[in-house]
Amino acid sequence: MKINLEKKGDVSVAHITGKLDTNTASFYENEIFPLIDVQPEKNAAVQVSTALKLVLELQGMDYVSSAGLRVLIITAKKIKSKNGSLILSGMQKQIKNIFDISGLSTIFQIVPSLEEALSKI
Numbered sequence: 001m002k003i004n005l006e007k008k009g010d011v012s013v014a015h016i017t018g019k020l021d022t023n024t025a026s027f028y029e030n031e032i033f034p035l036i037d038v039q040p041e042k043n044a045a046v047q048v049s050t051a052l053k054l055v056l057e058l059q060g061m062d063y064v065s066s067a068g069l070r071v072l073i074i075t076a077k078k079i080k081s082k083n084g085s086l087i088l089s090g091m092q093k094q095i096k097n098i099f100d101i102s103g104l105s106t107i108f109q110i111v112p113s114l115e116e117a118l119s120k121i
Contacts, residue, residue, distance in 0.1 A: 001017065001018035002016075003016050013114065018060065021063065033078065052079055052083075056089070
């Protein structure tokens with residue numbers, strides 16, 4: 001698995017390629033969870049209220065196991081607890097089928113392209 005992170009304005013985009021499974025779930029957690037768990041500086045002169053915005057761009061992800069689905073669900077819960085937004089984009093057909101069959105398509109906001117995700121978030 002490989003994760004490339006980039007910022008698009010106030011949106012964090014994680015481009016995920018490869019397999020998200022038992023062997024790579026901890027790598028995902030180490031890369032993605034710190035983005036969510038960042039605390040604003042207490043001594044900042046001006047506090048800016050910006051909700052966390054995260055897009056997981058999954059065009060290059062070719063496999064997801066139940067362990068992978070678990071870390072994605074945890075990601076969604078963490079972001080929701082901070083009143084943030086999460087969008088999944090660019091899923092390959094076989095990955096989208098897994099989300100549909102498992103009922104997760106109703107939990108996650110899923111769009112076909114990164115451009116659409118950035119316009120909706």
